[in-house]
Amino acid sequence: MRSDKLTLPQYFSSSVGKKYLMAASGLVLSLFVIGHLVGNLQIFLGAEAINRYGELLKSFPELLWPVRIFLLAMILLHIATSTQLTLEARAARPVAYSEKTYTKASLASRTMFISGLLIFSFVIYHLLHFTFLRVHPEYSNLIDMKGRHDVYSMMVRSFQQPGISAAYIVAMFCLCFHLSHGLSSMFQSLGFNSERSRPCLSQAGAAVAWAIFLGYISIPVACLMGWVNLP
Numbered sequence: 001m002r003s004d005k006l007t008l009p010q011y012f013s014s015s016v017g018k019k020y021l022m023a024a025s026g027l028v029l030s031l032f033v034i035g036h037l038v039g040n041l042q043i044f045l046g047a048e049a050i051n052r053y054g055e056l057l058k059s060f061p062e063l064l065w066p067v068r069i070f071l072l073a074m075i076l077l078h079i080a081t082s083t084q085l086t087l088e089a090r091a092a093r094p095v096a097y098s099e100k101t102y103t104k105a106s107l108a109s110r111t112m113f114i115s116g117l118l119i120f121s122f123v124i125y126h127l128l129h130f131t132f133l134r135v136h137p138e139y140s141n142l143i144d145m146k147g148r149h150d151v152y153s154m155m156v157r158s159f160q161q162p163g164i165s166a167a168y169i170v171a172m173f174c175l176c177f178h179l180s181h182g183l184s185s186m187f188q189s190l191g192f193n194s195e196r197s198r199p200c201l202s203q204a205g206a207a208v209a210w211a212i213f214l215g216y217i218s219i220p221v222a223c224l225m226g227w228v229n230l231p
Contacts, residue, residue: 018081019085021077021081023186023189026078026186028074029074033212037212039053044222047144047150050155051150051151055148078116079120109181112178112181115175119174119178122174129158129164130154130155139154153230159224168216169221179209180205183205183209
């Protein structure tokens, strides 16, 4: 007799399982985005605060690298499941409509895959810029009075360049445009959304997304406007 109960591999290879994996990885990455923002905002507390924060992260490589590997795995899982679901959706409707009507789907929901790819491209640049110091290797020589890497001066020098700040702001717009729909759909895929709670969660997701956007862009804007200066 055939059982209707799916094994874990069968479940996670189904559309429902892939949506769950995409939502779970999205939740992890969203929490990281918020935590990373809290760390970066310490630039407004001065050089001592953010340089101490940077040194603290570097002091625990046995913890830092497993976290980085885990986040990379979540990014790859998120990309893989979203790509598979996008291809499945297109295969289920092989003939495009002659006239498309988007009565319910928002622009953010229709461009999730594209915005996701743009965000991934920015993440690679961001890591090369601020983490591995390949874009501006000269910033690796910035040392503060206590012998620590001068994260504060590195950020200020970078964001005082209009091109870098503009690229950063555009990337943050793409990220939060992605999150404005992704946060609400995440709760739905994880089973926390209902007909009654859907409007509230949708509005809350959008509010959180744009609060993140304002938080992140406040840093390059402050550097460009001279509100945050080199020590």
